[in-house]
């Protein structure tokens with residue numbers, strides 16, 4: 001089976017061997033306050049920072065999901081008001097989760113082909129701006145120019161959900177204070193863990209707010225991770241696999257080029273096929289999740305046809321459920337698999353009219 005599902009997604013094949021190695025290493029039965037675990041945690045963070053080119057001054061913690069990171073940000077980093085700019089389901093959910101924890105949320109929706117920076121509302125009290133780097137539900141992404149413009153325009157902290165882009169494309173870390181991603185997307189790993197990246201500014205804000213009521217309060221995470229420990233028994237297997245995978249992948253600048261080139265090829269392919277990209281504006285098209293639009297019966301037909309060839313496509317999401325499908329363009333997917341899917345779409349297009 002070949003999967004283009006955008007999360008959980010294709011796992012790097014090397015993971016099979018790493019699972020066995022993890023078992024044999026004995027680490028999985030080891031106390032998480034022991035030296036071998038602390039060494040594993042330290043080495044994993046350090047390799048991750050090196051491969052993804054995360055600035056030295058930024059800290060990296062592990063949590064269980066991107067959803068948990070939404071809550072950590074809401075609990076530990078907002079003192080007055082948070083603005084949420086979104087154009088799709090994940091960004092909107094983040095705003096909704098935040099509103100349940102702190103009611104002072106300013107949700108701002110914008111259109112699929114629009115650029116987010118034009119929509120920052122003037123709000124004197126706002127001290128956190130939340131953005132979704134790659135909106136997995138519709139295949140849009142924030143161009144670097146948007147992050148740059150937001151950094152110029154907004155004085156408070158900026159938090160970015162990069163769940164479906166981190167480890168697939170290079171991120172301009174200094175343009176935001178909080179970045180996070182779960183590992184079942186571009187990292188090509190089994191689900192159940194997330195990477196949370198924090199600037200010195202974010203840590204200063206956490207200290208100022210001094211929120212300590214939760215098992216995952218940011219200060220509590222910091223106190224533990226700074227000693228190479230974790231507040232609770234962590235996902236040791238997940239940390240082990242992440243460490244192995246980041247040791248193996250090329251530096252992010254190289255991955256970025258590969259992902260960009262493949263995305264360009266996908267969009268060029270779609271121009272000539274009967275099924276256009278959902279996102280018309282090239283500047284906001286995602287490089288890692290490509291959303292393809294078509295009449296509902298043809299989308300349904302193509303998904304069944306692909307399934308018969310052993311190919312799993314991503315379903316449309318929310319409002320675009322029946323009129324789109326999604327193609328993950330994550331690094332674990334091979335050129336051969338991509339060509340197989342392109343061929344499948346071609347065959348369907350030329351032979352079937354539903």
Ligand SMILES: *Cc1c(COP(=O)(O)O)cnc(C)c1O
Nearest residue numbers: 007065066067090136163164182
């Ligand atoms: C997948 C995804 C999430 C949710 O990730 P979990 O690991 O299920 O919490 C959040 N945001 C974006 C943009 C996503 O793609």
